[in-house]
Amino acid sequence: xxxxxxxxxxxxxxxxxxxxPAASAETIKIGAILAVTGPASFLGGPExxxxxxxxxxxxxxxxxxxxxxxxxxxxxxANPEKAISFAKQLIExxxxxxxxxxxxxxxxxxxxxxxxxxxxxLVSCAAAEVIVNPVAQYVFKTPQKDSYAxxxxxxxxxxxxxxKIAVLAGNTGFGKAGKEQLIKLAPEMxxxxxxxxxxxxxxxxxxxxxxxxxxxxxVQAVVNWSIVPAQAIVAKNMxxxxxxxxxxxxxxxxxxxxVEAAGAAAEGIIFPAGRLLVAEQLPTGHxxxxxxxxxxxxxxxxxxxxxxxxxxxxxxxxxxxxAAIEKAGTxxxxxxxxxxxxxxxxxxxxxxxxxxxxxxxxxxxxxxMITVKDGQFVPYKGM
Numbered sequence: 282x283x284x285x286x287x288x289x290x291x292x293x294x295x296x297x298x299x300x301x302p303a304a305s306a307e308t309i310k311i312g313a314i315l316a317v318t319g320p321a322s323f324l325g326g327p328e329x330x331x332x333x334x335x336x337x338x339x340x341x342x343x344x345x346x347x348x349x350x351x352x353x354x355x356x357x358x359a360n361p362e363k364a365i366s367f368a369k370q371l372i373e374x375x376x377x378x379x380x381x382x383x384x385x386x387x388x389x390x391x392x393x394x395x396x397x398x399x400x401x402x403l404v405s406c407a408a409a410e411v412i413v414n415p416v417a418q419y420v421f422k423t424p425q426k427d428s429y430a431x432x433x434x435x436x437x438x439x440x441x442x443x444x445k446i447a448v449l450a451g452n453t454g455f456g457k458a459g460k461e462q463l464i465k466l467a468p469e470m471x472x473x474x475x476x477x478x479x480x481x482x483x484x485x486x487x488x489x490x491x492x493x494x495x496x497x498x499x500v501q502a503v504v505n506w507s508i509v510p511a512q513a514i515v516a517k518n519m520x521x522x523x524x525x526x527x528x529x530x531x532x533x534x535x536x537x538x539x540v541e542a543a544g545a546a547a548e549g550i551i552f553p554a555g556r557l558l559v560a561e562q563l564p565t566g567h568x569x570x571x572x573x574x575x576x577x578x579x580x581x582x583x584x585x586x587x588x589x590x591x592x593x594x595x596x597x598x599x600x601x602x603x604a605a606i607e608k609a610g611t612x613x614x615x616x617x618x619x620x621x622x623x624x625x626x627x628x629x630x631x632x633x634x635x636x637x638x639x640x641x642x643x644x645x646x647x648x649x650m651i652t653v654k655d656g657q658f659v660p661y662k663g664m
Contacts, residue, residue: 307348307349308348308349308350308351309344309345309348309349309350309351309378309606309611310351310353310375310376310377310378311336311350311351311352311353311377311378311379311380311381311599311602312353312354312355312367312371312372312375312377312379312380312381313328313329313332313352313353313354313355313380313381313382313595314354314355314357314364314367314368314371314380314381314382314383314384314388314392315328315329315332315354315355315356315357315381315382315383315384315406315595316356316357316358316359316383316384316385316388317329317354317356317358318356318358319357319358319359319360320358320359320482320483320509320510321358321359321384321385321508321509323508323510323536323538323539323589323591324359324384324385324406324508324536324591325356325357325359325382325384325591327536327580327586327588327589327591327592327595328382328384328406328591328592328594328595329354329356329595330580330583330584330592331576331580331592331593331595331596331599332352332354332381332595332599333352333354334579334580334583334584335596335599335600336350336352336599338579339603345603345606345607346606346607346610353371353375353377355367355370355371357382357383357384357388359383359384359385359387359388360388361387361388361391361392362391364383364388364389364391364392365391365392365395368380368392368395368396369395372395372396372399372401373399377401378401378402378606378611378613378616379401379402379403379404379602379605379606379613379616380396380401380402380403380404381404381406381595381598381599381602382404382405382406382407382595382598383405383406383407384406384407384591385407385453385454385455385508386407386408386409386411386412386453386454386455386458387453387454387455388407388454389403389405389407389409389412389420389422389454390409390411390412390454393412393417393420396417396419396420397417397418397419397420399419400419400613400614400617401419401613402419402420402421402602402605402613402616402617402620403419403420403421404421404422404423404598404601404602404620405420405421405422405423405598406422406423406424406591406594406595406598407422407424407454407455408422408424408425408426408427408455408508408531408532408533408594409427409454409455409458409459410426410427410428410458410462410641411458413639413640413641414426416637416638416639416640417640418617419617420640421601421620421635421640421641421642422640422641423594423597423598423601423628423630423633423641423642424532424590424594424630425532425553425555425630425631425641425643425647425648426641426643427458427459427462427531428462428466429553429643429644429645429647429648430459430462430531430532430553430648431459431462431463431466432466432470432645433553433645433648433650434463434504434529434551434552434553435466435467435470435471435472436470437529437551437650437661438470438472438502438529439470439471439472440663441502441527441663443472443501443502443527444471444472444473444501445472445473445475445499445500445501446467446472446473446474446475446476446500446501446502446503446504447474447475447476447477447478447494447497447500447502447503447504448460448463448464448474448476448477448478448503448504448506449477449478449479449480449487449490449494449503449504449505449506449507449515450477450478450479450480450505450506450507451479451480451481451482451506451507451508451509451511451512452479452480452481452482453482453507453508453509455506455507455508455531455533456479456482456506456507456508457479459506459531460477460479460506463504463506464477475497475499475500476493476494476497476500478490478493478494480511481511482507482509482511483509483511484511484514485514486514486518487511487514487515487518488518488521488522490515490518491515491518491519491522491524492522495519495522495524500526501526501527502526502527502528502529503515503519503526503527503528503529504529504530504531505528505529505530505531506530506531506533507530507531507533508531508533510539510542512530512533512534512539513539513540513542513543513546513547514543515528516528516543516546516547516550517543517544517546519546520545520546521546527549527551528549528550528551529550529551529552530550530551530552531552531553532552532553532554532555532590532648534550534552534554535552535554535555535557535558535589535590535591535651535658536589536590536591537587537589537657537658538587538589540653540656540657540658541656547653547656548653548654548655548656549652549653549654550652550653551650551651551652551661552650552651552652553648553649553650553651554590554648554649554651554658555590555593555629555630555631555647555648555649556569556573556629556631556649557573557576557577557588557589557590557593557629557630558589558590558649558651558658559649559651559658559659559660560573560574560577561574562659562660568627568632569627569628569629569631569632572627572628572629573629576588576593576596576629580592590629590630593628593629593630594629594630596628596629597628597629597630597633600626600628601620601623601626601628601633601642602616602620604619604620604623604626605617605619605620605623606619608622620635621635621636621637621640622635623635623642626642630643630647631643631644631646631647632647649661
């Protein structure tokens, strides 16, 4: 009888252990470092909400390979030092298999080495080309390349007969990298940069900078390269000064909130961006259209705000990571390898095809030239 009692207790213990969920074995931990609050919240907010929505959808459908996804978001506030701390925390303490983000180029550049040394894949939502050029083994990004954006802007300028320009840039990692690309590529495209200025990304008035470049009568157009709210201020200050030369923005302008902030001054702004902003106007059968419309509908229904290209960058980072995990499981080195093997994956930013030499996976055709008309984004058709 005593022997039976002992066996019964053992059986109960075994059964109890069997039904206790083992978080490390049954969930896949994905980390994210995003500027949910702070000066870059126009980026990080939509990115965080997008990831939460996608993980919810994934888990509702049974997870990845039968395992539920556990998303751990760290709000860096666009602070590089916080990004460093969170990167170490996610890798060493949370044991995540991949990290998505950060939102900004400056943060990403600060933590690249950490991910290389830890052998943990990082799929950045930031745009600066230096993130992936030169290639770092474990670091990828989803926004299109700066150099492609600059080329698209210059190509459009040539159709307008513009050859002499002023370049403005915020003093962020993204602004610095973009300014370098513009100045480097301008001569090849038959463009002369006659003025180049850098402004404080936290500025609330840029009228002095605008006045300085306006004084140069050779300036035929202005390119402003930024991701911060100051890009709306540039537009306002230019129009307040009665200066009506064409204003081009970078792909960092892809959030309708910047248009709303600039008001009437945003009218006519031209910039390159992914097709998410003009998804409804894409032809039926376009390889991105169905995906874009599905994402927009889901996001706007859930969050009651317009979808932006920034949320799209997080969408792309997630589907890239998910596609790799589906094939590699949770082995971090194998996830990295599988990302490099991804080919013809439709995303919001374009059709992704990675290689060992290309950790961005997009070509120049991933960009569409867009303008602001009546307060809305529409495809640019020329002036």
